[in-house]
Amino acid sequence: MITVALPKGRIADETLELFNKVFKQDFVFKDRKLVLEHMGFKFLLVRNQDVPTYVHYQAADIGVVGLDVLEEHESDLIRLLDLGIGKCKVVLGSAIGKDIDYRKPRVKIATKMPHITMKYFSKKAIAIDVIKLYGSIELAPLVDLSDGIVDIVETGATMKQNNLKIDEIIMDSSAYLIANKNSFYNKKQAILDLQSEFQSLVG
Numbered sequence: 001m002i003t004v005a006l007p008k009g010r011i012a013d014e015t016l017e018l019f020n021k022v023f024k025q026d027f028v029f030k031d032r033k034l035v036l037e038h039m040g041f042k043f044l045l046v047r048n049q050d051v052p053t054y055v056h057y058q059a060a061d062i063g064v065v066g067l068d069v070l071e072e073h074e075s076d077l078i079r080l081l082d083l084g085i086g087k088c089k090v091v092l093g094s095a096i097g098k099d100i101d102y103r104k105p106r107v108k109i110a111t112k113m114p115h116i117t118m119k120y121f122s123k124k125a126i127a128i129d130v131i132k133l134y135g136s137i138e139l140a141p142l143v144d145l146s147d148g149i150v151d152i153v154e155t156g157a158t159m160k161q162n163n164l165k166i167d168e169i170i171m172d173s174s175a176y177l178i179a180n181k182n183s184f185y186n187k188k189q190a191i192l193d194l195q196s197e198f199q200s201l202v203g
Contacts, residue, residue: 002041002183002190005060007048011086011175015064016043018083022197052077052178061183062191068152068173072113078179080195084202086175090116092168093159094148095141100167102126104147110140111150120150120170138162 006012016027019041029036029045036043046054051065052073064083068090090113094100100107110131111117121128131146138159140146148167153159156166177198179191 001037002062002187002194003060004041004043005046005051005054005063005065006043007051007065008045009048011048011064011066012045014085015083015175018198018201021201022194049073055178055180058180058182060180061187062177062179062194064175064177066173066175068113068116068171070176070178071171072115074115076181078181078184079176080179080191081177081198081202083175083177083198086173088152088154088173090150090170090173091153091156091159091166092120092148092150092170093138093141093153093164093166096163096165098141100148107148108146109148109150110137110146112137113150113152116170117150138164 006015019027023039025039027036027038027043034045044054044060048065049069051063052070052075054060055063055077056075066086066088068088070079106127106129108129108131109117110133112133114130114132117130131140133140137149137151140149141164142162150170153166159166177195184191
């Protein structure tokens with residue numbers, strides 16, 4: 001049996017849709033259950049940010065998770081395939097009409113992605129203070145908690161509605177099929193077969 005960690009929400013639905021197409025069977029979670037067993041697979045529904053942890057510690061053999069989460073976790077996992085779903089961007093943003101002042105000794109950036117943020121600004125040799133938030137990131141520059149934000153956007157509509165603008169795109173992200181290294185070694189053929197099937201679907 002191969003155990004698959006899926007992030008709750010749209011990416012899980014789109015991934016199960018890929019399984020539906022490959023195996024010509026319905027892979028559907030019943031009610032509010034977090035575990036689904038079907039056709040030699042066990043699926044676990046977990047929080048998006050926790051997928052790399054489940055795969056890293058081999059609670060799951062493979063997983064599906066956004067590239068932004070992978071880059072933030074910096075876990076030692078095998079990236080098998082870009083599935084081309086769950087597309088979004090990690091951006092640097094600030095309030096409209098109030099550009100970030102890089103002449104300040106330290107710039108304050110609010111984000112839920114401190115590693116990506118630190119890496120991005122260290123490449124630019126800009127000193128920052130990271131303010132870690134877990135939600136409502138857009139609020140931070142509006143109440144002077146931060147000079148700017150690093151956040152995920154799909155269309156940018158939420159930022160616009162909150163009087164923010166996108167200053168720079170840090171990275172493009174989409175959902176990746178990932179594997180635990182030991183699982184890949186022990187169940188190599190089954191995992192490679194699945195990767196190949198997905199590859200033919202996503203092109």
